[in-house]
Amino acid sequence: MTVPARGLELAAMLSRLHHRTLHHLSASECETMSVADLLGLADAEDQARWEGLLLSYTDPLGAPWLRASVAAGYDGIGPENVVSFAGAQEGLYAVLHALLQPGDHAVVVVPGYQSVETLALGLADVSGVALDAADGWSLDIDAVAAAVRPNTRMLCVSFPNNPTGALLPPEQFSALVTLCRRHGLWLLSDEVYRLTEHDPARRLPAAADAYERGVSVGVLSKAYGLPGLRVGWVACRDTALIGRVARFRQYLSVCGAGPSEVLANVALKAGEAITRRNRGIAAANLSALSGFFARHPALFDWQLPEAGVVGYVRYAGADGVEHFVARMAEAAGILLLPASVFRSEVAALPADRFRIGFGRTCFPAGLAALEAAIR
Numbered sequence: 001m002t003v004p005a006r007g008l009e010l011a012a013m014l015s016r017l018h019h020r021t022l023h024h025l026s027a028s029e030c031e032t033m034s035v036a037d038l039l040g041l042a043d044a045e046d047q048a049r050w051e052g053l054l055l056s057y058t059d060p061l062g063a064p065w066l067r068a069s070v071a072a073g074y075d076g077i078g079p080e081n082v083v084s085f086a087g088a089q090e091g092l093y094a095v096l097h098a099l100l101q102p103g104d105h106a107v108v109v110v111p112g113y114q115s116v117e118t119l120a121l122g123l124a125d126v127s128g129v130a131l132d133a134a135d136g137w138s139l140d141i142d143a144v145a146a147a148v149r150p151n152t153r154m155l156c157v158s159f160p161n162n163p164t165g166a167l168l169p170p171e172q173f174s175a176l177v178t179l180c181r182r183h184g185l186w187l188l189s190d191e192v193y194r195l196t197e198h199d200p201a202r203r204l205p206a207a208a209d210a211y212e213r214g215v216s217v218g219v220l221s222k223a224y225g226l227p228g229l230r231v232g233w234v235a236c237r238d239t240a241l242i243g244r245v246a247r248f249r250q251y252l253s254v255c256g257a258g259p260s261e262v263l264a265n266v267a268l269k270a271g272e273a274i275t276r277r278n279r280g281i282a283a284a285n286l287s288a289l290s291g292f293f294a295r296h297p298a299l300f301d302w303q304l305p306e307a308g309v310v311g312y313v314r315y316a317g318a319d320g321v322e323h324f325v326a327r328m329a330e331a332a333g334i335l336l337l338p339a340s341v342f343r344s345e346v347a348a349l350p351a352d353r354f355r356i357g358f359g360r361t362c363f364p365a366g367l368a369a370l371e372a373a374i375r
């Protein structure tokens with residue numbers, strides 16, 4: 001298989017600028033923690049697992065106790081309905097390959113994680129439906145319905161959304177499930193920002209709970225702030241699909257990393273405390289960010305995100321967003337991600353945006369540097 005060039009812009013830009021970046025103001029994850037701090041949250045069982053851990057090959061689907069901890073985060077999912085992966089990226093890759101083949105069609109809501117669109121395009125025909133920037137990043141359910149064809153096999157969505165921070169109203173999520181059920185579509189739901197809702201009452205049901213053909217992709221990278229663990233998963237009530245996904249998994253890595261699995265189990269069990277801490281950090285940063293935008297109304301325009309730790313801001317300066325982002329990186333070592341990184345081949349998206357990330361404790365220093373630089 002040839003490696004698709006599209007969808008890798010973000011990775012390319014991050015590796016190019018990484019060593020020159022003083023302020024990563026576009027980070028997509030919550031504040032992280034040290035191994036020592038995480039282990040401090042371990043119960044006796046996981047403490048013993050950690051101390052006695054053998055560095056042998058592990059269960060290719062993920063340790064049964066890890067899959068049980070993942071399953072505990074859903075209402076109708078057992079460990080047998082979960083496959084663990086090295087991050088969400090691998091899970092998305094395996095699901096798309098398990099479900100799509102030439103002659104199929106997929107509907108992809110954009111913007112979202114770029115590789116979903118790119119991988120789907122490499123496997124099948126794809127129609128894109130863009131969130132409406134002019135209407136608070138809302139989703140037109142009728143446009144999704146109109147994109148469905150007789151050979152449509154799946155709908156791909158991601159809420160809470162990266163980069164916009166948008167969240168679907170619950171009745172719209174139900175409408176998507178009804179639409180998928182009517183047409184027998186799989187619903188691939190990239191839910192890596194679940195648990196970051198600014199108002200937890202606005203949390204949507206997981207697709208795997210809401211729909212028998214719902215496929216939830218989760219990870220510890222974002223809400224938990226633990227991307228270095230590389231632990232993600234796919235959950236689905238359909239055991240035949242889980243079997244197919246598990247077979248694709250064999251071509252990625254033979255099994256997960258044992259130390260990461262134990263640490264992931266600790267994090268999942270302490271999830272309430274970790275995600276509450278992270279929502280608190282994000283809320284304080286978001287309030288500082290709102291103040292910043294209120295001070296610069298002529299330059300920036302944005303929609304307050306409902307969830308997540310990123311926002312997709314309109315830049316109104318005459319030099320254009322790509323130039324602005326390049327100038328901030330070169331002159332002040334500030335990393336923002338411009339619209340070109342998030343562009344889509346299947347739907348038109350605004351070209352005047354950049355992503356800002358407000359999940360980390362270093363955010364206030366970065367924001368102060370940005371304010372100094374634009375002055």
Ligand SMILES: Cc1ncc(COP(=O)(O)O)c(C=O)c1O
Binds near residue numbers: 028088089113162192
């Ligand atoms: C929406 C979304 N899905 C999936 C991923 C992939 O997650 P991971 O890096 O943990 O594989 C990301 C990472 O940025 C993301 O933002």
